[in-house]
Amino acid sequence: MHQEPDFLHNLRQELRDGRRWLDRTIVLAYAAAAGLCVVAFTLMADAGFQLFQRIYHWRGGLAVLLWLPAVAIASVWATRRWAPGAAGSGIPQVMVTLDPAIDERQRGRFVSLWLSLSKMVLASAGFAAGLSIGREGPSVQVAAGVMHNARRWFGPHSGISSHALLVAGGAAGIAAAFNAPLAGVVFAIEELSRKLESRSSGLIIAAIVLAGLMGVSAFGNLSYFGRIQVPSLTWHALIPGLCVAIASGVLGGLFAKVMAASLTSPGERMNRLRARFPLRFAAGGAVAIAVIGLVTGGATFGAGSEAVKRMLAGEADVPSFYVTLKFIATWLSAWVGVPGGIFAPSLSIGAGVGHNVATLMSSDAIAPALIAMGMAAFLAAVTQAPLTAFIIVMEMVDGHSMVLSLMASAMLASLISRMLARPLYETLAHYMASSASAPTEAPVQAAPSHGSQGRG
Numbered sequence: 317m318h319q320e321p322d323f324l325h326n327l328r329q330e331l332r333d334g335r336r337w338l339d340r341t342i343v344l345a346y347a348a349a350a351g352l353c354v355v356a357f358t359l360m361a362d363a364g365f366q367l368f369q370r371i372y373h374w375r376g377g378l379a380v381l382l383w384l385p386a387v388a389i390a391s392v393w394a395t396r397r398w399a400p401g402a403a404g405s406g407i408p409q410v411m412v413t414l415d416p417a418i419d420e421r422q423r424g425r426f427v428s429l430w431l432s433l434s435k436m437v438l439a440s441a442g443f444a445a446g447l448s449i450g451r452e453g454p455s456v457q458v459a460a461g462v463m464h465n466a467r468r469w470f471g472p473h474s475g476i477s478s479h480a481l482l483v484a485g486g487a488a489g490i491a492a493a494f495n496a497p498l499a500g501v502v503f504a505i506e507e508l509s510r511k512l513e514s515r516s517s518g519l520i521i522a523a524i525v526l527a528g529l530m531g532v533s534a535f536g537n538l539s540y541f542g543r544i545q546v547p548s549l550t551w552h553a554l555i556p557g558l559c560v561a562i563a564s565g566v567l568g569g570l571f572a573k574v575m576a577a578s579l580t581s582p583g584e585r586m587n588r589l590r591a592r593f594p595l596r597f598a599a600g601g602a603v604a605i606a607v608i609g610l611v612t613g614g615a616t617f618g619a620g621s622e623a624v625k626r627m628l629a630g631e632a633d634v635p636s637f638y639v640t641l642k643f644i645a646t647w648l649s650a651w652v653g654v655p656g657g658i659f660a661p662s663l664s665i666g667a668g669v670g671h672n673v674a675t676l677m678s679s680d681a682i683a684p685a686l687i688a689m690g691m692a693a694f695l696a697a698v699t700q701a702p703l704t705a706f707i708i709v710m711e712m713v714d715g716h717s718m719v720l721s722l723m724a725s726a727m728l729a730s731l732i733s734r735m736l737a738r739p740l741y742e743t744l745a746h747y748m749a750s751s752a753s754a755p756t757e758a759p760v761q762a763a764p765s766h767g768s769q770g771r772g
Contacts, residue, residue: 339474340519343484346466347523350459350485351530354492357436357458358531361451364444365618372446372617377610380446381603387445388602389595391438391654396594399434401425404579404650405657406435406457407507408744410486413460414479414508415749423464426748427482432461439655446617447605448645452493453657459489459527476519483509484520488527490704495535496711497528503704507741553686553721556679560686561693561725564669565732568662568697571643573737575658578651580747594653601652608645612638616645620664627671627687628713630680639668658698663709666694685721688713692722693729700739702726 371379395403409426412418439454463485467478486508491500501524581587590597609617615634620642623634635641646661670690674683688709696705706726710719 336475339470339476342466342469343463343476343481343519343523344526346463346481347484347488347526348530350462350488350523351492351527353432353436353458353462354455354489354527355530355534357440357451357455358493358535360436360440361443364440364442365446367444368446368617369614372614380606380610384445384447384606384609385599385602387441388447388598388605388652388654391441391445392598392652393595394441395434395438395653395655399431399438401428402431402434402438402457402655403653404655404744405453405741406455406460406489406655407453407486407657407741408748409457410460410482411508411741411745412749413464413482415745418749420478423478427457427461427464427485429461429465432458435461435655439657442649442654442656443618445602445654446609447602447649447652447654447656448616448618448620448642448661449649449654449656450619450658450660450662451656452490452659454655455489455493455657456486457489459492460485463488463523479509480520484523487520487524490708491524491528492531494708494712495528495531496708497525499704499708499711500524500528502707503701506703507699507701553679553682556673556677556682556686557689557721557725558728559677560670560673560690561728562732563673564666564690564693564725565697565729566736567639567643567665567669568694568729569733569736571647571662571665572698572700572733572740574647575650576738576740576743578647579744590651590653598652598654601648605645605648608641612641616642619660620667621660624664624667624687624691627667628684630683634668634671636672636675639665639672642668659695659708662695662698663691663712666690666692669694685718688718689721689725693725696726697729697733698740700730700733702730705730 368383371383401409413423413426435454435458439449439451442449443451460482463481464478466481470476483504487500487504489500490503491497494500501521504520504524577584578587582591605616609615612635615623615638623638626633642661642665646658646665649656649661650658667687667690670687671683673690674680674686679686692706692709695708696702699705702723703726706719706722710716710722
């Protein structure tokens with residue numbers, strides 16, 4: 317027979333181990349700091365994009381054609397010069413650090429306090445330029461860098477590993493960035509760790525929730541896109557819903573394939589030009605992004621969150637080719653090498669898919685539902701992490717009444733994507749790990765090869 321737990325004995329044992337409680341306190345303090353850093357990054361990114369909008373509305377097209385390439389070139393130069401590990405999204409970088417084959421010296425090339433600070437500044441510059449980037453992927457690297465710094469305070473027998481700290485930090489970044497703690501926990505399991513260490517899972521989840529609370533404290537306990545009004549979905553919504561999921565799955569799979577090919581094929585002709593003339597390549601890509609933004613009346617500039625809000629409110633004034641041009645602008649923004657993610661732009665592309673299907677099939681009554689399904693489906697197709705995708709969207713639109721439809725669209729889109737492309741973040745992480753471990757002739761040339769990959 318198993319003996320029943322002795323509450324008083326166990327309580328005394330817990331209270332007696334002061335070192336364990338000190339370690340827990342350190343982890344939670346760093347989790348709070350990580351959440352506050354993500355909050356600060358959010359404010360910086362918002363301020364950067366507001367600066368861009370003022371310039372855009374002040375002088376219009378000519379100012380944008382000069383400003384956007386200039387800031388993009390400066391950001392790429394600063395990234396390559398001082399923080400090559402900050403380029404790209406940040407999610408692949410954190411995934412690399414979770415590889416047991418990566419030693420502590422190599423890990424410092426992908427996560428550190430310096431890279432967290434650099435990521436915040438350089439990604440905010442990308443928003444100030446008006447590039448089609450998101451802040452959620454970078455928030456993962458920012459928070460992971462802060463959390464990983466806690467390891468210096470632990471003894472050899474603390475039981476809290478660097479792996480646990482990195483998982484907690486990366487998930488805390490998602491929780492704080494999206495104001496969605498549940499999405500952070502699922503992201504930790506589905507995308508980062510695949511499993512949580514039993515001895516530290518409770519502490520990891522507590523750290524994720526605490527970091528998420530920092531975002532709630534700063535911005536309020538509100539859904540990112542508000543609460544959508546969705547009528548009861550009947551069998552009449554089946555065909556439009558399938559169209560959204562299938563279209564998002566195909567487009568998301570193609571997006572992941574194009575991204576991976578662009579960022580992991582150094583022998584390809586355009587990538588050879590990118591490696592040889594990185595600033596000129598950034599200038600050319602930035603000019604193309606500026607032209608696309610001007611053609612769409614500014615709709616493709618930035619993360620696309622405002623366009624999503626207008627579509628959900630039934631006030632969309634985005635052009636019918638918004639999906640195609642936002643797709644291209646986001647891909648180019650990733651390719652030029654400026655730090656920034658693809659989560660928010662992916663949501664806006666998916667929203668555009670849902671909006672287009674609703675318009676083509678005269679399904680205005682269920683348009684908000686189709687838009688939300690498109691967001692979940694496209695994000696799931698790009699990341700091939702359907703659980704994270706549908707939970708993020710559910711929490712962002714307060715769509716608890718749409719759990720089954722969001723889950724189904726995310727699962728179907730992810731399945732279609734897997735037939736077209738390999739998992740994007742895993743592909744980028746594997747390439748970055750190979751680049752980090754490959755011998756190089758000169759450190760100056762080695763930096764761009766591993767630091768300019770990945771978008772999250």
